[in-house]
Amino acid sequence: MQSGISASKELVSQFNDLLGSPSTFGLLINIANEQLQPIQTLTSSPGSSFASNVDTLLTPHIKEKEALYIILRRYDSSPALVAVTYVPDTAPVRQKMLFASTRLTLVRELGSEHFRETIFATNAKELTSQGFEKHDAHTALDAPLTEEEKSLGEVKRAEQEAGAGTSKREIHLGTHMAMPMGEDALAALKGLAEEGGEGLVMLKVNPTTETIELVPSSSSSSNPSSIADLVQAISPSEPRFTFFRYTHTHNGSEESPILFFYTNPSSNGGRVAIKQRMLYPLMKRAVLEVASREGLNVDKKFEVEEPSEITEDGVLGELHPKAVQSRGFARPKRPGGSSSVQIHTCLTQYIPPEQKHHGTFKSNRTLDRAGHHRHHWTRETTIHQQKSPSPDPVAVLSTFYSTKDQKYLVKSVPRHSEHSFFRQDLLTPYVEYMATHPRSLLVRICDFLGASGYSLGRILRLAPSHHIVMENIMYGRGRSEAKKRGGGDNNNVDWEDWDLKPTSYFYPERDIADGALTSEATKSQLADEFHDKIRLDKEQADEFFRCLEEDTRLLAEHGAVDYSLFLVRMHTTTSTPSGSGPGQEPDAAAASSPEAVSEVVLEEVAPPTEGPSVPPGPPSWRTGIASADGKYIYRASILDFFWAKHKLQPMVMTVLIKLWNLLISKQGPMSITTTPEEYRQRFLKMCRSYVEVVGESSVE
Incomplete structure (x- = not known):
């Protein structure tokens, strides 16, 4: 629990009465003696509407300086309840923090399945019939989607309609992943659960139709007799979910445990393979849950990349581990002078x-x-x-x-x-x-x-x-520096980096007494400033801004602030062309070829076959984007998105800064106390100010 406060027995009892009595309109709840306590039950008259009940029964209990939890019966079908947290702006600070940090506990302890929605209100007008009408109108609005997001949604809907009517069962993962499994795959899992059936079931994900399919087995691979035979039956180039009945003898007795193998080979590259590698790990848990519902109990799970990593000794070692003699505590060695x-x-x-x-x-x-x-x-x-x-x-x-x-x-x-x-x-x-x-x-x-x-x-x-x-977005820097010292071919690559945040916020170290109370060393740890431009062509800039918009939207939706853009710039100069002496400019055509520079530099700083620098297709901001003038290679990443406004410590900081602005000096919010959407907009404006689209004016 976030605040340590729990629901009292009286509250649980009255809430159960509310569930069983359609005439009960609502329940008012307060925090007393470090418990959630019921205050009063609101009973509606027969035939009354929700709007009239709100105005006649609820409104008289709403006070301007007192927080309150409210449970209302609003819908005819289940879930029929709405949980309202009313925390007025004029309420005491301690009460604000206590109610805000306990609101999730209330819903969780009473059962989140009973509530269709939760509402957080700060003004008494929001809890009138007109206030609920405005709330409904707002939630009914379509989400502000880009054209690309709209078209993607239409494609997904078309795929769902095309797949309607087939004999499949949906696999659900959380609230966002759903993938159908064919009846032949379900029948194979059920058959494997029965003694005497086939001993092997292999499943795969069809990335085109996004369905779980049964892998047809040949007569030679339908019932492998050993782990070695199983390895030969598993595809070495595509991911697989494999269920195998492993019949073997241990200590004189025959055993037949069900083993599950998840293989995801890395040797098969290309865009299709990357999409498959994204789908399989997300679907693994769901596949295991479906197998369990079909009566197939897995005794041991294995996860490897290549099927060749599966060995009989390794499997037996996991099934029948040898007893290890315990040893006493060994004090760890000191690191000494070694790094x-x-x-x-x-x-x-x-x-x-x-x-x-x-x-x-x-x-x-x-x-x-x-x-x-x-x-x-x-x-x-x-x-x-x-x-x-x-x-x-x-x-x-x-x-x-x-x-x-x-x-x-x-x-x-x-x-x-x-x-x-x-x-x-x-x-x-x-x-x-x-x-x-x-x-x-x-x-x-x-x-x-x-x-x-x-x-x-x-x-x-x-x-x-x-x-x-x-x-590590700086991966490759050590190799470049080592080649410099050794006189290698990479003498022309220099690395620079900046940790960028909007600097127009209130920073106490810098802004109180003009920074006289803080050491220069501390002030130097504030956000960096980038006194140059990232020169991109229009296509590069559009993709950069699109990624920033989508990524920061996710962070803002979940309350994150104070994140930063970590920018890496690799400076490179092309070799002097023939006919050019020292001090002369290199050939203009060579200097302005970002593709040529990118190939040379990325060969050193971003190995194309190893993580984490494997690009998801063409070069990306993870691996390196060549500037439009060919002088630099850029990498960029959004970091440190762990500060959330709705947590207790950030809420306390927000109150302190508001008091400072009110009583001492109006400096505005800090980057850690502003609202998520306001920080997002200022962050995006900062990022746009650093970009210059070649052939156009600077992006502001």
């Missing part, structure tokens, strides 16, 4: 073993990688840097580690308000969004780790409890 340390040494001195928070997050890690195994970041790592103090007054240091191959960063997320927001509110939407937007500018987060228990370091705030693993 290379074991990441588990750094993290477990104060933190218990970490575990994933969300099963579907593994899907996001899978869909972008090529040959990325878990051991790439769980083994030896190198300390990359320690982040300097953040510009906000409640800053907590974040620590960065980089993997040994420099492809990934491990960043601590020490604030509870940040990691709880990402885990509870943004994680699932982020995964689903990234699966359908391969060219997104949002940083690729590959894993989210959290401590499973308490420890001395967490209690004393000496060690963070949560970490994220994300792609």
Whole structure:
């Protein structure tokens, strides 16, 4: 629970009475003695309408300075209830924070399935019959979609209509993924669950029709007798979901467990393969749930990339693990003078073993990688840097580690308000969004780790409890610098980077007493400023702005603010053409060829066959976009989208800044206290101001 407040027994009892009595119009609820307590039941007269009940029964109980929870019966069909949180602007600050942080608890404890919608009101006029009419008119408006989004929606509707009437069953994943499974596949799963049936069922996703299909099996592969035969039956070039009855002898007795193998080969490139790699990890859990409903109980699950990784010894080792003799605690070795340390040494001195928070997050890690195994970041790592103090007054240091191959960063997320927001509110939407937007500018987060228990370091705030693993947008810089020192072919590549945020907000370190109270070192940690232009052609600029619009819309919808655009610029000069001496300008045609420059530079800074720099098609902002004049290669990514306005700590900060503006000096909001949509618009305006479309005036 977000505030530690729970529903009382009296509230649960009166809520059950409300559900069973159609004549009961509503229930008023308050917070008393750290519990949700019922105040009064509103009973309607026969034949009265919702509008008349609101004006006659509800309005007299609405007060200008007192927060209130309201449950109303509004609809004839189930779910029939509406949950209203009324927090007036003039209510005491503590009451505002308490009611806002408990509103989700109210719905969750009473049962979210009973509520069709939740409403947050701050003005008494919103809780009149006219206020509800305005609310209905607003929700009935179509979403502001771009032409591309509208056309995509029409295509999806046409596909659904074309598939109507076929004998299929929908697989549902959350509220956003649905994929039908054919009856032949369902029958095969049911047959595998029965003794004596076929011992192998393989399923695949048809990316064109977006259906789960049964893979036809030949007579030689329908009943593999060993793991080696199974490996031969699984496609080495396409992903597969494989269910296999493995009959073998162990300790003198015959056993036949059901095994599940998810294979996703990385050797098959191309756009079609990328779409398949996005669909399969999202559908894995749903396929397992359908198999369970058909009576097929899976005893062991395996997830590998190549079928060749499946071995009989490995399977037997998982099915029948050998007893390991426990050893006493071994004190971890000190890192000493070496910059290379074991990441588990750094993290477990104060933190218990970490575990994933969300099963579907593994899907996001899978869909972008090529040959990325878990051991790439769980083994030896190198300390990359320690982040300097953040510009906000409640800053907590974040620590960065980089993997040994420099492809990934491990960043601590020490604030509870940040990691709880990402885990509870943004994680699932982020995964689903990234699966359908391969060219997104949002940083690729590959894993989210959290401590499973308490420890001395967490209690004393000496060690963070949560970490994220994300792609390193600076990947390749180390190779370039090494070649420079060694006199290699990459002497002409220089790297620059900027962490860009709108600087027109109120920054206490900079704006209070003109910054005289803060050291220059602290002020230098504020957002960077980019004193140049990103020169792009029109097609590049349009794609850049489109990605920014879509990505920031997702963040604003979930309340995120204070994110930044991390811009990397690789400066390159073409080799001097024949006939040109030192100091002379290179050939103009060569200098203005972004394709030629891109090929030369990306060959060094973005290997085309390894993650995280595998492009989802042509070169992207992840791998490097050549400027229109051919002088630079740019990378860009949106980072640090963990600060959410509806969490308790941000709400406290917002109140403090409002009091400062009211009582001391009107400076306006900080980037961490403004509204999500206002920050989004100012962020987009900043990004547009940095772009210059070649052949046109600067984009403002």
